[in-house]
Amino acid sequence: MADTQLPVWEVFIQANPGIAHKHAGNVHAADAEMALQNARDVYSRRSEGMNIWVVPANAITASSPEDQGAFFEPSNDKPYRHPTFYKIPEGVKYL
Amino acid sequence: MEDAKQIEAFEAKIVSGVKIEPKDWMPEAYRKQLIRMMSQHAHSEIVGMLPEGNWITRAPNLRRKAILLAKVQDEAGHGLYLYSATETLGIDRTELLEQLHSGKAKYSSIFNYPTLTWADIGAIGWLVDGAAIMNQTALARGSYGPYSRAMVRICKEESFHNRQGYEIMMHLAQGTAEQKAMAQDAFNRWWWPSIMMLGPSDDKSPNSDQLMRWKVKMESNDAIRQRFIDRTVPQADFIGLTVPDKDLKFNEETGHYEHGPINWDEFFEVIKGNGPCNAKRLKDRKDADIKGRWVREAALAYAKKRAKEKEVA
Amino acid sequence: MNLQQSKFEYLLRLGDSSLIIGHRLSEWCGHGPILEEDIALINIALDFVGNATELLTYAGQVEGKGRDADDLAYMRDEREYRNLLITEQPNGDYAATIARQFLFDTYMFFLYEELKLSKDETIAAIAVKTHKEITYHLRHTTEWMYRLGDGPAESHQRLQNGINDLWMFTSEMFDMDEVDALLIKEGIAPDFNNVKAEWEKRVKEVLVEATIEIPTTTFKQRGSKEGKHSEHLGFLLAEMQYVHRAHPDAKW
Numbered sequence: 001m002a003d004t005q006l007p008v009w010e011v012f013i014q015a016n017p018g019i020a021h022k023h024a025g026n027v028h029a030a031d032a033e034m035a036l037q038n039a040r041d042v043y044s045r046r047s048e049g050m051n052i053w054v055v056p057a058n059a060i061t062a063s064s065p066e067d068q069g070a071f072f073e074p075s076n077d078k079p080y081r082h083p084t085f086y087k088i089p090e091g092v093k094y095l
Numbered sequence: 096m097e098d099a100k101q102i103e104a105f106e107a108k109i110v111s112g113v114k115i116e117p118k119d120w121m122p123e124a125y126r127k128q129l130i131r132m133m134s135q136h137a138h139s140e141i142v143g144m145l146p147e148g149n150w151i152t153r154a155p156n157l158r159r160k161a162i163l164l165a166k167v168q169d170e171a172g173h174g175l176y177l178y179s180a181t182e183t184l185g186i187d188r189t190e191l192l193e194q195l196h197s198g199k200a201k202y203s204s205i206f207n208y209p210t211l212t213w214a215d216i217g218a219i220g221w222l223v224d225g226a227a228i229m230n231q232t233a234l235a236r237g238s239y240g241p242y243s244r245a246m247v248r249i250c251k252e253e254s255f256h257n258r259q260g261y262e263i264m265m266h267l268a269q270g271t272a273e274q275k276a277m278a279q280d281a282f283n284r285w286w287w288p289s290i291m292m293l294g295p296s297d298d299k300s301p302n303s304d305q306l307m308r309w310k311v312k313m314e315s316n317d318a319i320r321q322r323f324i325d326r327t328v329p330q331a332d333f334i335g336l337t338v339p340d341k342d343l344k345f346n347e348e349t350g351h352y353e354h355g356p357i358n359w360d361e362f363f364e365v366i367k368g369n370g371p372c373n374a375k376r377l378k379d380r381k382d383a384d385i386k387g388r389w390v391r392e393a394a395l396a397y398a399k400k401r402a403k404e405k406e407v408a
Numbered sequence: 409m410n411l412q413q414s415k416f417e418y419l420l421r422l423g424d425s426s427l428i429i430g431h432r433l434s435e436w437c438g439h440g441p442i443l444e445e446d447i448a449l450i451n452i453a454l455d456f457v458g459n460a461t462e463l464l465t466y467a468g469q470v471e472g473k474g475r476d477a478d479d480l481a482y483m484r485d486e487r488e489y490r491n492l493l494i495t496e497q498p499n500g501d502y503a504a505t506i507a508r509q510f511l512f513d514t515y516m517f518f519l520y521e522e523l524k525l526s527k528d529e530t531i532a533a534i535a536v537k538t539h540k541e542i543t544y545h546l547r548h549t550t551e552w553m554y555r556l557g558d559g560p561a562e563s564h565q566r567l568q569n570g571i572n573d574l575w576m577f578t579s580e581m582f583d584m585d586e587v588d589a590l591l592i593k594e595g596i597a598p599d600f601n602n603v604k605a606e607w608e609k610r611v612k613e614v615l616v617e618a619t620i621e622i623p624t625t626t627f628k629q630r631g632s633k634e635g636k637h638s639e640h641l642g643f644l645l646a647e648m649q650y651v652h653r654a655h656p657d658a659k660w
Contacts, residue, residue: 003388005188005442006395008179026179027444028188030394031401033551038444041451042172045165046252065119141443148437155651155660156478157461160434161454167437168450175443213651213660263660271658379439387441390502390556393563397555 008057009035013049114240117183133181138202140174146210180241205292207370214281220260222289238310268334283339291362293320414587416471423463424491430456455541482652487635494577496641506552507570513546518606522598557618575623580630
């Protein structure tokens, strides 16, 4: 068996209750439990987190830079999706 | 062949301050240079654990022991962030470590000097980490996204290292006669290597122009060195240590310190592998790798076995 | 021994064990089997050193002779140290370290669970904090017991050797003397028979799952309660204490 530094797991940390998990980095680990423990030791040395997700890096599919046009530009001409598109008279509240 | 248009678009991105991300197109020279620099940086962090790790078991009190443990652990973490950032360029950690072990990849010259007394731990935190921070804060503004993000994180954690080192030196410099002597001795031994670790003078540093244009390098070695000296000399004065450079003088006109000649022969000898601890550091890393191999294999084999059992069930 | 002396003695036993095993773990720094494990081991060592500092600080206060944690850690000789013999055993290979940590962590987990209920408020408070840490340590070492034990033949054998070699040091962990008797009576410390029952049950479960045979050796080493150690401790202390002792008037 060729030597290896073990598979890569991407790490997502929730810093506080009520906010989304954020990508923190990755760790190398043989299994999910090891990845979880390693993530805790590496990415929350200064109590940065309260919940951790680990995901095998090879399970993530990313869009590529070439997709950028097809994926994201079509929404540029739909300004009506943004609240600032609409003009509301000054006196109206709670809208 | 790399398309002139692609290069143009790539450089335009860099000029406008947009970060380059792993999947973006990049010139081969850019990728290669980044792998070289980033892996060298990662190796430096983990080799750097050794001279300091030396003193964990001998730290003079429990508070210092805990601080040193936490610091060396941070170095391991920094090595990990940097390997991880390097891996985004399409090379994995196994291969990076092979390059270190075979001597193909370099690490910072500074870690080939021995830590002889407790004061060396102070000197490393104050001088070596101090010099490293100068370099790293510049690199945090670099063009490659993963490297720049790793640098931001590392800089945040590094300032504690710098301060704890200075605090050690301060206590020693204000301590008993033996402690003072210990501090000055460590300062004498670490000053020049710290100045050298920022790299050869600009006239001796090849292909700097392109690297600066691509924001792989952000500042010249000499500029960073000057800033380090300007900041560190007053810190030494403050605690009553003497900078081991008889030619050092402050230039009122430029507002900078001027230092004496640097022994670049020594620097290049250490880089070549002839420093006092090159052989020892590399051997320690290789031994750890060899002794750890069956552990990594066992963990992987066990994980596969469990995954198979799960499938069957 | 009166209550104060007994409490002092007991705190030394707890604090010294944490200090010495933390020292051993810190020797792995920079030499671990994979970078992530280096970080994990240092984390655990750091917890042990922190725990030892709290316990020895309190020991000094209980003693009332003005000694602080550093005085106790750095200025006592080998024969005055009260750490369990298992904690001073050398690291060996990674399997031997995992075996040592597992046997000791399991012990500490159940001991500190009981100490959380101590009538001594300081001990109870330290135990609450420490128990959280040790829960994590035990999880870490237990997972490695499974990986190594139930892994390939080589790692299985190495772990079996580690457990076999250390088994003779496990019995003294539950020894009780007049110090324990008095503290049990006062509701300050637990009866080690309870800790032992829990320890045996858990260790057995994990060893079975890790496919490791439970050693049948009956010969037991003991002596830590009287400061009779293995030869290893002297070297460990020589290394740990020399800077501090070489500069008796120094502040660091």
